[in-house]
Amino acid sequence: MPPSTSSELTLSVNGEKYTLTVDHRTTLLDALRERLDLTGTKKGCDQGQCGACTVLVDGRRSVSCLQLAVAAEGREITTIEGVASGDRLHPVQQAFLDLDGFQCGYCTPGQICSAIAVIEEHAAGWPSAATGDVRPEAGPPALTPEEIRERMSGNLCRCGAYVSIVQAVARAAESEGAAA
């Protein structure tokens, strides 16, 4: 007997459980937008090249267009709808607002989800391709504009708001560092 091509599964998104039946071809991106009405996550290229669909999976930024929904069962998914604390915006959201880190706004949910993870990755001491010396003895790299640009390079902005985006990420990283 050929294997079933659909499954009933439970997705955990922003702390809520959703049970649904999906065709295995459904990406996490399409499940979020079309089935769960969480349309904050955007579809750009649908090929893993633009970053508009970035969400956090078990706290790690991922492109939801290349993630099958059926393979996301059992993982904790956070979308742009889930990053604020009630009425209080996430520091990265606030920094994007304060510093005009967008123009049309289409890439913004992905930019913000990605930036939240960038700040955490940097705080955990992860090097990047912009890091001169990756050896642990060299210590963690400073989060310079060059480091931010490299770490955020998976998120394209068609409006070209990069200058403000880099400033917003730097501001948010500073405010989170001060809060920690």
Add this chain to the structure above:
Amino acid sequence: MREFGYRRAHDVSGAVALLDGDPDARFLGGGTNLVDLMKTGVERPALLVDVRELPLDRVEPAAGGGLRIGATVTNSDLAAHPEVRRRYPALAQAVLAGASGQLRNMATVGGNLLQRTRCGYFADVHSPCNKRAPGTGCPAVTGEHHNHAVLGASGHCVATHPSDMGVALAAFDAVVSYETADGPGEVPLADFYLPVGETPHRETALPPGALITGVTLPPVPTAANSRYRKVRERASYAFAIGSVAAALDVRDGLVHDVRLAFGAVASRPWRARAAERVLTGAPANAENFAAAADAELAAARPLPHNGYKVTLMRNLVVAVLSELAEEAAR
């Protein structure tokens, strides 16, 4: 996209059994390449066996002093690992040079080795392609090939292997471990990718139905002084047009040990053994670095639009080895 079944494996033998050698089934790791190829119709599996939850997500000391990297270790975790960064910095740099933060969080070591070429004709199911549809021809030879192979290619296929990680693994003599229904096996990375010849659709030496379980790096003291340098058409988030992984040990001005591998110039990560032979025992200077590059690149057979790669690789070798020699002298 063709409809497909989905199974999630929880142990290695279970994963191999679920796949059951079915040529229409595929192991699913991070999916960053496979899901993309399924969307475009290049891959049309009837069954996916999800291996992301297998207990192969550790980087551990290996017997004999090397490092054992599990097949489901993500690119991110590999590049962030302190022992990788300390003992094989070029490997961390190579991984960090590839893709984006999002993709590195998803992509696995096993999947990285098995990712497919980014040749545009391979990706377009409406084009002929000997790799995707054997016997249909290779439009790249007379068409768009500015980023295609200059070493080890054939008239049947001039595609390159896109991995950055693999270039560093090739330089450091990595060995790939796998599991089949008949038990475990291993193959050196040097023999992992098959020569192109007349069969570009046959890419690796893995037995049918085999699951990659990990990669073992032997101890390579020279690798502590190593570097990965990637050249691409924009500053970040692009495939290489040429890259070099190099490690250098200089004693009394002479090359005591050197490791050199090239990326984006062949159907596999290209270990530059001819260059290594020229350099070993020779004075560590720019003139000899250039002579070593020339010895390796003598075998290059560029096409009309990718001859620049030969010059590029020569310059890269000289630049990277010169930097490493300077650091070794400090």
